[in-house]
């Protein structure tokens with residue numbers, strides 16, 4: 001089911017929580033709403049579920065306008081952070097509940113509950129009570145309960161936040177597998193960028209009720225639309241720069257420490273003030289400079305086996321983070337190095 005959100009705004013009393021949000025979620029997509037606490041992502045999910053009404057704008061499932069349609073008429077399945085299972089019902093009954101209120105009975109009811117429990121691999125736990133299950137198992141049951149009704153849209157609100165780190169990784173894989181098996185249009189709310197990057201077909205990054213950027217994980221990480229997206233989706237170093245020259249899609253950027261070549265999708269005019277950004281893993285420490293290096297001084301080194309974390313000073317800026325994977329050459333604090341930054345790994349954004 002295609003889900004279209006068009007110019008949706010929502011206030012709670014006088015506080016605007018969603019401001020003219022527009023998103024087109026494709027059929028079968030695993031779509032993420034990502035942003036810091038309070039940015040409005042849960043409000044948007046609840047609005048799609050029908051728990052809230054929009055003050056302005058439209059929500060459509062396929063061609064059908066959903067404004068004013070109550071939650072139980074939307075055929076959505078929802079999974080919450082706290083599982084929200086019925087404690088007095090067995091696993092099987094918890095999953096069957098959604099079918100009971102839809103008056104699905106007899107063999108069809110049995111078959112669908114069994115199928116849903118199989119999808120989440122909980123067939124062997126059907127007669128347990130929720131309090132006899134681990135957090136991960138409870139969340140699987142909550143997923144089965146959402147899937148059993150064969151929803152048009154599956155809505156997941158921070159489904160992994162209550163689980164410990166190891167289980168969270170396992171359940172990520174599970175959610176991906178279940179989505180691949182069922183291909184239900186899924187909208188997933190999280191503030192965890194790793195979760196979003198590792199699972200999403202596309203992500204909408206939100207801030208203060210607005211969409212900052214919508215794109216595939218690779219697009220957001222490598223071509224963020226602004227500094228907020230760049231910093232929220234991962235770590236990024238920033239240097240002040242100015243465009244010194246532009247030649248066939250490549251800009252020569254002047255910084256306080258020297259010049260660098262940067263690939264730039266939109267060619268920026270000579271003299272424009274820019275932020276020059278790069279991810280810690282984009283840089284390589286060399287002993288000698290070349291045309292893609294800036295001079296830097298090592299401030300601090302942390303050896304972690306797999307990687308070595310450097311803090312560098314570049315011109316007037318200190319605390320620049322660089323990661324060296326599989327480190328074979330060590331550079332000590334105080335040492336002068338050449339930091340190599342490939343043109344394709346640089347992020348150029350306008351600086352006001």
Ligand code: ATP
Pocket residue numbers: 012013017035036037038039040041042043044191
């Ligand atoms: P979190 O990750 O912390 O859940 P979120 O991005 O999901 O954050 P929302 O829960 O959508 O954010 O809340 C957005 C804003 O709306 C917050 O400032 C919150 O305090 C406010 N808010 C949410 N629900 C209500 C409500 N029922 N009444 C009044 N204000 C609300």
